[in-house]
Amino acid sequence: MYVPITRPWFDDEDFALIREPLETGWIAQGPFVARFEAAVAEFTGAAHAVACTSATTGLHLALAALGVGPGDEVLVPAFTWVSTANSALFQGATPVLCDVDPHDFNVTLAALEARRTARTKAVIPVHLFGLPVAMGPLLDWAASHGLHVVEDAACGLGAVLDGTHVGRFGACGVFSFHPRKAVTTGEGGMVVCEDAGLADTLRQLRAHGARPPSTPASRPMPEFLRIEYDLLGFNYRLTDLQAALGVGQMRKAARIQTLRQARAEAYTAALQGLDWLACPAVPAGVTHGWQSYVVRIRPEAFPGRDLDTLIAWRDRLMLALEAAGVSTRPGTHAVSGLALYRERLGVDPLDFPGARAAEGLSLALPLFPTLTDAEQAHVVEQLSVVFGAVGPP
Numbered sequence: 001m002y003v004p005i006t007r008p009w010f011d012d013e014d015f016a017l018i019r020e021p022l023e024t025g026w027i028a029q030g031p032f033v034a035r036f037e038a039a040v041a042e043f044t045g046a047a048h049a050v051a052c053t054s055a056t057t058g059l060h061l062a063l064a065a066l067g068v069g070p071g072d073e074v075l076v077p078a079f080t081w082v083s084t085a086n087s088a089l090f091q092g093a094t095p096v097l098c099d100v101d102p103h104d105f106n107v108t109l110a111a112l113e114a115r116r117t118a119r120t121k122a123v124i125p126v127h128l129f130g131l132p133v134a135m136g137p138l139l140d141w142a143a144s145h146g147l148h149v150v151e152d153a154a155c156g157l158g159a160v161l162d163g164t165h166v167g168r169f170g171a172c173g174v175f176s177f178h179p180r181k182a183v184t185t186g187e188g189g190m191v192v193c194e195d196a197g198l199a200d201t202l203r204q205l206r207a208h209g210a211r212p213p214s215t216p217a218s219r220p221m222p223e224f225l226r227i228e229y230d231l232l233g234f235n236y237r238l239t240d241l242q243a244a245l246g247v248g249q250m251r252k253a254a255r256i257q258t259l260r261q262a263r264a265e266a267y268t269a270a271l272q273g274l275d276w277l278a279c280p281a282v283p284a285g286v287t288h289g290w291q292s293y294v295v296r297i298r299p300e301a302f303p304g305r306d307l308d309t310l311i312a313w314r315d316r317l318m319l320a321l322e323a324a325g326v327s328t329r330p331g332t333h334a335v336s337g338l339a340l341y342r343e344r345l346g347v348d349p350l351d352f353p354g355a356r357a358a359e360g361l362s363l364a365l366p367l368f369p370t371l372t373d374a375e376q377a378h379v380v381e382q383l384s385v386v387f388g389a390v391g392p393p
């Protein structure tokens, strides 16, 4: 048996929907994008949803729309996908890496405050793997320093904190529809926000900077002759082909979430006996989005072993699991350890012990809605088998 890390779930409804743009011939951004946006707005409760080609381009749009630019600093977690930091670089701003808590993988307020300067313009909290960041204290802190908050909710569809869907706490929030995410369009992203003016700017920036005319026509003229271009925009438009799939996927988003949650809870119950592994904790008031089920090796279970030894041991476990038919991945990157950021930002990976431990000790287990009982049992069983075969570090 081979259990992949993910397996997207498509059904006849998705296949039928994708046929429609092919049949009408309208395959670029059009009516399906509008329907997909409406579906995500309804699911999250957001006032506005603006589709784009990925969460990466969504984060870029968000920072551009908020006026982040050269000379500005943007606080980002050191443990995240590279796009979080890249969005600041795209705007000529400087991403400032902040360490994370290696227990829950999210950035801490103390780390953000430690890296804040007079140049800090924005902060991008990341709801990593679907676990909401504690937004209450973060929003108060950001407001007291006049910082924009852009939520990286790439992993956050279905994640709710105290009754509010993530992505709705800051100025805007950005979702991803990559196949490793709960709902997928192949590639795709969505920026949600409450402010109509911000939504208009996001729409303008994603479409080459074009916007509808601001003044009435002095003589009869079709609107397409009066489009205005007064911003430097991009082409970050999602296609109707992708959005048709998104519409189908959103129709079953709640079902997908329920299935993912059930599988996550089953892992947590089945892995209780393994004292060398810590399962993700779900704090009170939180609905986890379960984009990934990421366990971590507990250093306390191996007294006297240093981090490098444990990381090398985790790597051996991953290789052995792959050979045993279980695909795993590290949670995500310690961006602070990657060449581009070390050199360009002048950071020392050792200054980010939380991110280093999070990357080196984490294991994302297979999690997807069509995971079967037999597949999940195989993953659980092989964790013990492989531990026995590899031996302790």
Ligand SMILES: Cc1ncc(COP(=O)(O)O)c(C=O)c1O
Binding pocket: 053, 054, 055, 056, 057, 080, 081, 083, 084, 126, 128, 152, 154, 155, 175, 176, 177, 178, 188, 189, 332
């Ligand atoms: C935290 C985080 N931010 C941003 C992204 C980028 O998403 P996309 O692949 O849609 O550009 C990802 C994707 O893995 C992510 O995990």
